[in-house]
Amino acid sequence: MKLRRNSAFVRFWLASTVSDFGTYITTVALSVLVLNSLNGTALDQGLVNAARWAPYLLFGLFAGIWVDRFRRRTVLITGDFGRGVVLSAMCVLAALGFLGVPGVMILMFIFGTLALMSDAAYQSFLPQFVSRPLLTRANARLQQSDTVAQTTGSAIAGGLVALVTAPFALLLGAVTHFVSGAVLLSLTHVATNKPPVRTDGSMRRKISEGLRWVYGHPRLGPLAWSSHAWFIGSAMMGAVLPALVLNDLKLGALGLGLVLSGAGIGSVIGTLLSLRIGERWETGKAIVIARLVQPAALALIALSPLIAVALASEPLDNNAAGLPGNWSLPLWAAFAVAAGGQFLFWLSMGVEGPLEMGYQQAVTPDRLIARMSATKRSMNRGMIVLGAPFGGALAILTSSSIALWVAAGVMLLSALVLLFSKFRSANVESDQLTDEEALTQ
Template identity: 45%
Template sequence: MSRTSPLRRLPGYGRFWAASTVSSFGTPVTAFALQIIALETLHASTAQLGLLNAARWAPYLLLGLVAGVLVDRYRRKPVLVATDLGRAALLCVLPVLAFADLLTMPALAVVVFAFGALSLLFDAADQSFLPRLVPQELLTTANARLEQSDAAAQTTGPILAGGLIKLVGAPVAILLDAVSYLVSGLLLASIPVTEPAPRHRERRPIWAELREGLTYVYRHRMLAPAALSGHLWFLANSMLGTVYLAYGLRELRLGAFWLGVTLASASVGAVLGGTCAQWAGRRLGAGRVSIVAHIVMPVAWVLVPLARSGPAAVALLAAAQFITWATMGAASPNEMAYRQSVTPDRLQGRMNTTIRSLNRGMIVVGAPLGGILADTAGYRTALWTGIAGLLGAALILICSPFRHAQVQTTSASTVRPLGNDDC
């Protein structure tokens, strides 16, 4: 971060940013390695790969709304630390199963499901914790810095994953991610922050609090269309993501390394897009930046089914990934900052998990659907179907008042952190 960045003066944000960055460097390795294990070691079909991806996100669909209520009832920092350390321990199970020759698709799915449950709790607390560290006028910048770090890590992650898998095998490569979660948990534990005490006397039945979160999101003039568009986007994108690797490996015969290169292009695009996020938000507003991104993405994805083979295919896939994630890198921090800025602190957990859980729930449907379509109708048919879904998500935003959305900067964070952390 720049020495002149106002984020440098915020106690605690430096360690929060560092924790996110450290774990981000391991995550792409595991994500890529899991799919390579399924496809090349366990010889999974595309439909089975879709079910594995669905297992990762099923907890969001089954438990997500309840997680939001729980996060709003408790301090968020302890939840972040516990779930990070839990994920570190859980990822160590996969190499053990592999070395004992006990790794099967059902066993892989069980571990992935448990990992998803811990990630659900972490994500609910993570997005709700940031407004306690950062005032509203800096939320876009803070979110952009986090996404830039994540994208920078993912730039090297897929290539690193391909190299590690070739050198030591996918199970050992996953240990890198386990270490990153351990370091992240320790960094988060060291953040000095004052959080409000749990409000035991004010608690109502879980269903009543859950309904309050749903009502807030889906009756909000701006959040409702953004949420619905996001649900459709995740459905379509999960179809595309499931088909993408199998299409590249089996149809285009690119190999794990070159597929990693195309995915690294996505991360480069996200870094550059994140650099422009604050400027774009100030110039166009959060709503218009999001709409532009959603229009560009399906256009970029058209390049993927047009690819045939060889270096030209690598170039087309890399260009599609770069363009898609450059626009998302600019739009996502603005969308998140808008959501955080218009939501009261007591509803942050429920707002975030309501939107995120149903988004991830769409992956539970879209990932298997993409795999089934690819197996029955062909890879390109499945890709075109996913692209049509992205267009639908764009249309929802275009026809809604979300184009007028602006990040609110009228008040500061309700809880002030303590300490003298440097960013």
């Protein structure tokens, strides 16, 4: 069956796309809320990011087991509606002047807990109605829509924040989650109503089984360790980049949205090329090369403030409004370098993402997919809890550029772990389980 004729996949794709728009609108609005509306610092941004991902560190190893006790569709719907409620509450509290950075952290912790459960269900839900040979292609379609959302959603969010302020932009993010949940309610394909997975053994045994599968696998193991290091660097970038754009370059909310749109454009192109590159170079080699490109792209972003200073004939006059029409030539040059770095970084991410997701799902038995997903995500997002505050603190003690250079070094280490491991020879075509093997394991 072709994916476009799979009605369950089409509805799931639609729900995922709408939710993706909400994610990128929320990302921009939240950064502006913390750094501008609440007069926060890069460290505050890092703490908010850490609070968002802390549930993955605290509860992540249990998430896959909890998800197995419920229908995956039910978990996804609950997660969407719950996140919509959290963002709505944040909007109301911020508009009334009752929200500070600690309050944002508490609400984002709740938001992250709901996202954790949805993420654990997400990866194990797709194989219920998409056959394993089509999983890489299905993940490519999902990531392509995600990148379109990243491109347009970030730009829309930047303009929306400048027009109606950050709290009300968060309300639009809430609406997208409500719409996504409603679409999933209409998904009635028989495969999506599979009963909860029943597995024998204690909680400890189940967690151990998931850990052994992820870290004991000859190729998934190196990928997991490499990803942990990568997420530390990524978390540092996530905390520092908004501060660099909003506070150092003073490009404003619209400028931040446009910089992040560069990421979306790169990711769109990357996902379009992903399958062809994977077929030509094989999965392992393609992902290793993508990982090597990312630290170079991050170093380019770190250079953007230096470009602005080098081209300025006099001290920069950064306007408070941050409107592109008022930018000086040095600021336009800095914007182009930062957006170009984002483009290159997410071009490589677009190539890597579908290949990595499809490979993990293809080589993992169905009964372990939720635990595999939860194990990796809990550890990866746990690295954000460490990396985000560290990146923010380093930016305050030194500068945003230096913090980004350090993040690039961490990502380079991540790439080298894969380069010198067995993952180089990973190939989804030869390593994947057949549907029959998946049912018997």
